[in-house]
Amino acid sequence: MxxxxxxxxxxxxxxxxxxxxxxxxxxxxxxxxxxxxxxxxxxxxxxxxxxxxxxxxxxxxxxxxxxxxxxxxxxxxxxxxxxxxxxxxxxxxxxxxxxxxxxxxxxxxxxxxxxxxxxxxxxxxxxxxxxxxxxxxxxxxxxxxxxxxxxxxxxxxxxxxxxxxxxxxVGCGQVVKLINNALVFEHTMALAEMMVLGERSGVQPAVLLDAVSKGSGDSFVLRNHGRKAMLPRSFPDKAFPPEYVLKDLSYVLELAAQTGLAAHVAELAQRYYAATATEGWSGRYFPAVIEIIDRGIGPAKAG
Structure with missing residues (x-):
């Protein structure tokens, strides 16, 4: 045998x-x-x-x-x-x-x-x-x-x-991965905006995340990107930078165009992360998008 x-x-x-x-x-x-x-x-x-x-x-x-x-x-x-x-x-x-x-x-x-x-x-x-x-x-x-x-x-x-x-x-693995990544990038952007809003309205970011994590607003992004990066404002090198985000979003938008979908949320995310890459956080961990939102320096508005 x-x-x-x-x-x-x-x-x-x-x-x-x-x-x-x-x-x-x-x-x-x-x-x-x-x-x-x-x-x-x-x-x-x-x-x-x-x-x-x-x-x-x-x-x-x-x-x-x-x-x-x-x-x-x-x-x-x-x-x-x-x-x-x-x-x-x-x-x-x-x-x-x-x-x-x-x-x-x-x-x-x-x-x-x-x-x-x-x-x-x-x-x-x-x-x-x-x-x-x-x-x-x-x-x-x-x-x-x-x-x-x-x-x-x-x-x-x-x-x-x-x-x-x-x-x-073949190809369906990439479809699912790109959708997964787009959802993470979009949610990170949305969470960053709400963290800034909460702090400016008198709620400390740590308190906000603790409270939301106990409700329907809880998520993987909140528990990981929110707590570990955006809360301490820690955006190290050699992590996943905005340039990688932009690469993945370009693939998402290419696929959307091929399927006839107007992917407006992904387009907005693309503008936010382009600003992150060009306004001081190139090569840094992509949740640095909160700095762009907090400082009001991007993204460019849609035409």
Whole structure:
């Protein structure tokens, strides 16, 4: 009887989220885990694990069965998957590529179509929740894939997530992730406005959040972004900055235009976070939007 072996996992992109995700895979997967990042210091996240550092993307493609990507956006995913020296360029290719990044829906579907022509299955599987959740292996993942591909990759996604949802065919994972992110960005903006209003009307922000958290206004954004960032006015570097918000909102608005929806709330959020990025909080944690609201310095009004 043949002995079933564990697939060799490749992982490309060891950033704020990718590093801890790859670490969890290396600690939990029975087979080999091969890692690549352009930044040599990124491999520090894998110290003490069996993950092996690879020199190039092509080296990962030549040895891995399934390759996970955690990259800044659609252009990088397209380059790694389809470009010269990319995952589909060599004679030996992975059977499946799973993209954990957040990209435009149209980009995910176009990449999947081109990879299919090279005999490679593709799933978009963007992740949600915080860096701390990534470290604990408790992310939420929204997957766009065929039933067969989902069945094959779901056990590996469980290495890094406590919640995995099959949202539909390729692209549907990105649809759900973008909607999730837009709701967070919009709610953060709305909460910031009400925190400023409450304080100017004589209610201390901590008291306001405590009281609202006991009523129907409670939310994840209040308990996390409100309490941990907006209340102390702490907006560190190397968190999720307004520039990343704007990238995701551009994808949301692109999808809205493609579906004929006038997404006015998302458009308003785009103006607020554009002001956040240009008025002193570039590169800082995006709940800094409260400073824009408090100081009355943005956003530009709709025409």
């Amino acid at each position: 043949a002995v079933e072996t564990s697939p060799v996992i490749g992982f490309i992109g060891l950033g704020v989220m990718g590093g801890p995700m790859c670490r969890n895979m290396a600690l939990k997967h029975a087979g080999d885990v091969l890692a690549y990042d352009m930044n040599s210091s990124a491999f520090e996240a894998l110290e003490g694990t069996k993950a092996r550092r690879m020199a190039t993307v092509a080296d990962v493609a030549a040895a891995a069965d399934c390759v996970f990507l955690s990259l800044p956006g659609g252009p990088q995913v397209e380059q790694v998957c389809l470009g010269a020296g990319g995952l589909s360029a060599g004679g030996r290719r992975p059977s499946t590529i799973i993209d954990l990044s957040t990209t435009a829906v149209a980009s995910a579907r176009a990449v999947a179509e081109k990879l299919a022509g090279a005999g490679i299955d593709f799933a978009d599987a963007p992740v949600a929740r915080t860096r701390e959740a990534a470290q604990r292996g408790e992310l939420s993942i929204m997957v766009g894939a065929s039933d067969a591909v989902y069945a094959r990759i779901e056990p590996m996604l469980r290495y890094i997530a406590s919640d995995v949802t099959h949202c539909g065919a």
